[in-house]
Amino acid sequence: MGGAGGQGEAVAAGVLRERDRLAAELHDTVAQGLTSMHLLLDAADREWTREPGRARLLVRQAAATARENLAEARRIIRDLAPAELERGALADVLRELCAGEDGARFRLEGEPRPVPGRVEGALLRAAQGALANVRRHARASVVVVTLTYQPYVLALDVWDDGVGFDPAAVAGHGHPGGHGHPGGDGLRLLRRRIAYLGGTATVESSPGGGGTVVSVCVPVPVPVPAAETEARAVPGSRSG
The missing domain is CATH 1.10.287 (Helix Hairpins)
Structure with missing residues (x-):
């Protein structure tokens, strides 16, 4: 990145x-x-x-x-918080973002739920950065941005069918790889930002048309329903 x-x-x-x-x-x-x-x-x-x-x-x-x-x-x-998130939910903003990119599609998996604004902001910035790199370097014809709500994780994946690169060859360097793909500075910044939230950010790619996948996962606990919280607060009460 x-x-x-x-x-x-x-x-x-x-x-x-x-x-x-x-x-x-x-x-x-x-x-x-x-x-x-x-x-x-x-x-x-x-x-x-x-x-x-x-x-x-x-x-x-x-x-x-x-x-x-x-x-x-x-x-x-x-x-x-990113100003874009003031216009709508994260899924809507990502869908609009993909609509403005040639060959980009958005997919939503799982049931959306409220998550902390700092998490939505970090994932939005990750998607924006990944799409910008695809536009500049990948020479891709198809890009798929997937937002997945899992029980305890919010995940973002950005896949493209571009020329790809070797992440190991550019890790730790500030210069581009053989196909004009970015060095490790942006990836380090992304990993640091996601690590602050307790999550992980990875890049999988291979040179010569192997494409690239940027994956971000952030833990987001499922909120306890209010009725269940009240039941737990009553001595001797049992859920279920």
Whole structure:
């Protein structure tokens, strides 16, 4: 995954810039708010016996700061989600993405269910990157993007019938392989992003028309139904 040396360096530089931006934003908002809450609560603790009225005021100020920081943290997280996912579900966005690519088809397997936004965002970025590499390097006539909902896993597979390449020959290098396929920079970034979610990302390919498959799997536990959760909370109750 990823482009040749220059493209891989550009992607890595973009990741570092985004990381620096997030670090600065978190420092100026959430970190500062936590510091304020710590100071307010520490002052309230000192005043609790001598001036309980002032202590209660300080606690209320700390609670207000906590609410503001929670809203700010949610805004930052919301801004991290791909804008495309605001238009619809992951399957719909992937279907639309394939419709804009010549020879690309989308397949949905399993029953869609709500999953964390960070997981949907990572899989969408993986699909976008894989399709971009097919367009630039594979000389493929057919591409199939498959999204699979399994009981405990959400999986994405992008298969193409292009010229293929040898992943082992380019692993660890920032230059393209013999057929103009990308080096390992983008794949390392993809694996790192998916590893943060506890998942795996692999590439299977072979040169000389063997095609390529990019596979991403992320664990997504099935949510426990509310009725079952309530039953477990009642002493002596049994499900089934």
